[in-house]
Amino acid sequence: MPTFTFKGGVHPPQRKDITRDKEIQSLPVPDVVYLFMTNHVGAPAKPIVKVGDFVKTGQLIGEAANGISANVHSSVTGEVVGIESVINASTGRRDQAIVVKRTSEDQWEYLSHDKDFKKFSKEEIIQIVKDGGVVGLGGAMFPTHIKMIVPNNKVVDYLIINGAECEPYITIDDRMMREKADEIIKGIEILDYVLDPKKIFIGIENNKPEAIEIIRNNVRNNAKIKLVPLQTKYPQGAEKQLITAITKREVPEGGLPIDVGTLVFNVSTIYAIYDAVVNGKPLVERGITISGSGVKRPGNYWFRIGTTVADLLKYVGIVEEDKIDRILYGGPMMGIPISSIDLPTFKGNNAITVLTKEEILKRRTYPCIRCASCVEVCPMGLQPYYLKKLSDARRNDLAEENGILSCIECGACSYICPSNIDLSRSFQTTKKVIQAIQKRRG
Amino acid sequence: MRLSTDAAPHFRTNDSTRKVMLDVLIALTPAVIASTWIFGLRALFIMLYSMVLAEGLEYITVRFIRKQKDFKPDFSASVTGLLLGMNLTLGVNWWQILIGVMVSILIAKHAFGGLGQNFFNPALVGRVFLMISFPTAMTTWYQPFYYRNPTIMTAASPLGMLLDQGVDQVLKNYSYWDMFVGKIPGSIGEVCTLALIIGFIYLLIRDRVKVMIPLSYIGTVVVFSSILYLVDPIKFGNPLFHLLTGGLILGALFMATDMVTTPMTAKGEFVFGLGAGVLTVLIRLFGGYPEGVSFSILIMNAFVPLIDDWLKPKIYGTSKGGAKK
Numbered sequence A: 001m002p003t004f005t006f007k008g009g010v011h012p013p014q015r016k017d018i019t020r021d022k023e024i025q026s027l028p029v030p031d032v033v034y035l036f037m038t039n040h041v042g043a044p045a046k047p048i049v050k051v052g053d054f055v056k057t058g059q060l061i062g063e064a065a066n067g068i069s070a071n072v073h074s075s076v077t078g079e080v081v082g083i084e085s086v087i088n089a090s091t092g093r094r095d096q097a098i099v100v101k102r103t104s105e106d107q108w109e110y111l112s113h114d115k116d117f118k119k120f121s122k123e124e125i126i127q128i129v130k131d132g133g134v135v136g137l138g139g140a141m142f143p144t145h146i147k148m149i150v151p152n153n154k155v156v157d158y159l160i161i162n163g164a165e166c167e168p169y170i171t172i173d174d175r176m177m178r179e180k181a182d183e184i185i186k187g188i189e190i191l192d193y194v195l196d197p198k199k200i201f202i203g204i205e206n207n208k209p210e211a212i213e214i215i216r217n218n219v220r221n222n223a224k225i226k227l228v229p230l231q232t233k234y235p236q237g238a239e240k241q242l243i244t245a246i247t248k249r250e251v252p253e254g255g256l257p258i259d260v261g262t263l264v265f266n267v268s269t270i271y272a273i274y275d276a277v278v279n280g281k282p283l284v285e286r287g288i289t290i291s292g293s294g295v296k297r298p299g300n301y302w303f304r305i306g307t308t309v310a311d312l313l314k315y316v317g318i319v320e321e322d323k324i325d326r327i328l329y330g331g332p333m334m335g336i337p338i339s340s341i342d343l344p345t346f347k348g349n350n351a352i353t354v355l356t357k358e359e360i361l362k363r364r365t366y367p368c369i370r371c372a373s374c375v376e377v378c379p380m381g382l383q384p385y386y387l388k389k390l391s392d393a394r395r396n397d398l399a400e401e402n403g404i405l406s407c408i409e410c411g412a413c414s415y416i417c418p419s420n421i422d423l424s425r426s427f428q429t430t431k432k433v434i435q436a437i438q439k440r441r442g
Numbered sequence B: 001m002r003l004s005t006d007a008a009p010h011f012r013t014n015d016s017t018r019k020v021m022l023d024v025l026i027a028l029t030p031a032v033i034a035s036t037w038i039f040g041l042r043a044l045f046i047m048l049y050s051m052v053l054a055e056g057l058e059y060i061t062v063r064f065i066r067k068q069k070d071f072k073p074d075f076s077a078s079v080t081g082l083l084l085g086m087n088l089t090l091g092v093n094w095w096q097i098l099i100g101v102m103v104s105i106l107i108a109k110h111a112f113g114g115l116g117q118n119f120f121n122p123a124l125v126g127r128v129f130l131m132i133s134f135p136t137a138m139t140t141w142y143q144p145f146y147y148r149n150p151t152i153m154t155a156a157s158p159l160g161m162l163l164d165q166g167v168d169q170v171l172k173n174y175s176y177w178d179m180f181v182g183k184i185p186g187s188i189g190e191v192c193t194l195a196l197i198i199g200f201i202y203l204l205i206r207d208r209v210k211v212m213i214p215l216s217y218i219g220t221v222v223v224f225s226s227i228l229y230l231v232d233p234i235k236f237g238n239p240l241f242h243l244l245t246g247g248l249i250l251g252a253l254f255m256a257t258d259m260v261t262t263p264m265t266a267k268g269e270f271v272f273g274l275g276a277g278v279l280t281v282l283i284r285l286f287g288g289y290p291e292g293v294s295f296s297i298l299i300m301n302a303f304v305p306l307i308d309d310w311l312k313p314k315i316y317g318t319s320k321g322g323a324k325k
């Protein structure tokens, strides 16, 4: 099978066998959910309910602000018991969240929808996606309806569906493709209708042979859709790397995929689009892989957005507390460590990974020996060893000239460094500083 | 529950700088064994003595001068010490070796800031220092297997012979096979090409080497000496001869590939090897020292910052590498 890939990258242990054959199970609906008004990138949504209000499952509770923003809906049926500021590990600050206490079984509130999506105009479909609060579920959480509005001077040559799933442990997209292939294909057809690309590619890493087989069979009769098996390599699922692997086009520095005629949607996002347009369901639940050696019943689950990590872990069970080292939103390569399990989940949560102390290598840090491994693996063609020097010396101007803003924070450099130097973490900080200065300058 | 909030990535390779250095030591072992066979136990003693001295001096420097409490050897000093030992002759004595090791570790390495900070290959700096300070001892080449037949102890090195007497004279004394397995006079660790190649293959398998450097270095020597061969085959010697003598293989496989003192991209490595190759042949045939390898690598070491600046990788989504001009 010929496979496609990008330049650079690493091969961390995959650990996907633990959950790849576990069917997606619905978790019980929690008694309380915390719904961030910033459940996406961009401006926070505006709360439109107040404490004491009764809300239904799927009812709009936070209205998208102008510009880049997205709607937020209640994920349970019950009473608004608070509007609080809660630590949001995905943004790294405290954000406003609406707390809903469940009081009864689900009573759904639906969006306008139709099984035959072609009864809607393209604009109407984009509106439904917006109403449904759909955001990029691969982790980026960019509002999907905004991505679907193609600027007048641009064309979509290629629509790319991201089923790469290159993070260790995570198998939810694999399961989605295996269990919900019909729905995903339908979702792709909706996007095809709205965006009218010349060609559609579905990229899947070749460590998911079942998903490749199922999707391939499903698109056999559609000449426009092509399945592209990808080499299993991290970060194959990063947007730019996926685009380049499949189309050989490079997104220009500081530009967007649409600048090279491409748009990328993750398979879970496609499912959410389908669910909104065909079933009228706003984005209040999604699939998640809960895994890691600290989890007793690792698997793939369907859960309500806003459930606390504690509630999720209660259901799957965790090993003794003193064996656990850290708990992550996401997988081990890019996952965000959480400070407490009482924090809630959000729309971009595709995984919770519980790592035990055994899994965390205790390694000594040495000075850089100029082995060039980091340069070799950087998928963005940067020189991490040099950027690290510049960051440490606070030479932000030089770091910027050397492309630090192009760093996608994939961590491949830190992963490979034999001297165990925290390269990507420095870049995260330096990038933030540079961006803040740029903003202030306007 | 107390949770660690260390930054991603939470998985790291189970590799370390220490393992890198150990692999280099393992890769040098076949050559050490071969040299002991060819030059006897005294050769083994010189190599081990130099290695242990270097690691000891590293310990003293890091622990007492840099005052780092938890010294744990990374074995980079052992690599330096062993390579220095392999670049000596049997003619040097213990205190000369001590001086060489001190120059390598204290001046060439720690005066520049320690591991990873030095511009010049420390083992080569030590060697060149000894060569200039003790030229007689450093060019007293012992006959292979002199210990079996102590009447004719020393001899001219093949390269020296080439310059004085022409290639035919050399080939009368040593066949190419002799040169390949190391039955020629020369520095302790450089003579057995076969053992060096075996060790290098180990490094290749373990992916521990900037592989473009030896390719372009050796390639350049072959091409350049072939051209000269066509000009005057007797005076300049043929490419095979240049390949198998004068420490080119030891230099190209293990000294020119020292990670710390070489460029960071394949293109840069190519240029580095090219420069070292041209310089080696030039120094050998037209310079004062027959052994051009050490000097050429050191000269190219000095160009590394420039090469790195010039040949950066291409940043994704741009047509440029590295800094804007």
Ligand code: SF4
Binding pocket: A377, A378, A379, A380, A381, A382, A384, A406, A407, A408, A409, A410, A411, A412, A413, A414, A423, A424, A427
């Ligand atoms: S974290 Fe940044 S610098 Fe490091 S490999 Fe990824 S893109 Fe390159």
Ligand code: SF4
Binding pocket: A367, A368, A369, A370, A371, A372, A373, A374, A375, A384, A385, A413, A416, A417, A418, A419, A420, A421, A423
């Ligand atoms: S991987 Fe680490 S040791 Fe190697 S060059 Fe990069 S920063 Fe230096």
